Amino acid sequence: MSDEPGHLIDAIPDELGLARAQLDAGLPALAEGTVRRRLARLDADGAGGEDESDALRLLLAEALWRQQRPAAARVALEAIRPGSPQRRLPMAILIDAETLAAAGEADRASGAQERLLGAIGADETFALRSGVPGRLSWPLPGELRAEPARPPRPPWSPSRSEVDAAADAPPVDDERVAQARGRLEEARVAYVAGKLIRGDGEMSIAVRLDPGLASDGVSILEPTQHLAPTLPLTSTPKLVDPLVIEARERSAHRVARRSRQRHASRNGTFKVVTAPHAFAYVGKIASASATDPG
DSSP states (O other), X not given: OOOSOOOOOOSSOSHHHHHHHHHHTTOHHHHXXXXXXXXXXXXXXXXXXXXXXHHHHHHHHHHHHHTTOHHHHHHHHHTSOTTOGGXXXXXXXXXXXXXXXHTTOHHHHHHHHHHHHHHHHHHHHHHHHTTOOOSSOOOXXXXXXXXXXXXXXXXXXXXXXXXXXXXXXXXXXXXXXXXXXXXXXXXXXXXXXXXXXXXXXHXXXXXXXXXXXXXXXXXXXXXXXXXXXXXOGGGOOTTOOHHHHHHHHHHHHHHHHHHHHHTTTSOOEEEEEEETTEEEEEEEOSSHHHHOOO
């Protein structure tokens, strides 16, 4: 083995970095000793080092404040030159506010608190304080703020998304709803008279004016399903709304289901007849219609 001394690599370049690391590790007492030793050395050497002295005094004030010694922290903070950039750092403003509040100067403390919150916000201030208690009441960060209480909701009520959607929806136009109701009534009269083309046109306009009338339209369309296959293919109006077509399709399925149940004991087949404006099921009873007219 070689007798040459090994090289020592110091990860902390100076006492300033060492004190900062000790504060970050939660050791403010050790950081205080490190800073005081460096300040004493600078005073003994008589070197200029004003910027370094200001930075050391701010670290000393922080170490004293984190040890719950606001009076000593205030003395260390006031030792910093008034025009030094260290005075404008967020930590200096925080210590200023807390030490003023501890000294009973509430107005000046509130002013410093407002300056700090306006500069970095509540979230950064909460992280800067690191849980150190004080006289001032600081706002919580966004992730820790309690959400406003919501009233209890019964299980049969609509979901919150539906309620929010209804709240964001535009106001109901009474005149438009009245027009839609009138068109729906015209469609019902036309269906009763056997005028399916006119009825489909009026129904299309009604559901366009108020889509909420689609459920009422289904009950009006259902009795007209037996007439839908007799319409010629060229007579379908272009005004028929897709909602009317869908309503006719659903109603036709219900009619076909009831027809299958009614003729379950008979021999016959069912097929689908498709028109451009509706779907209808036609029951074709071959032999049963001749033997059993009922």
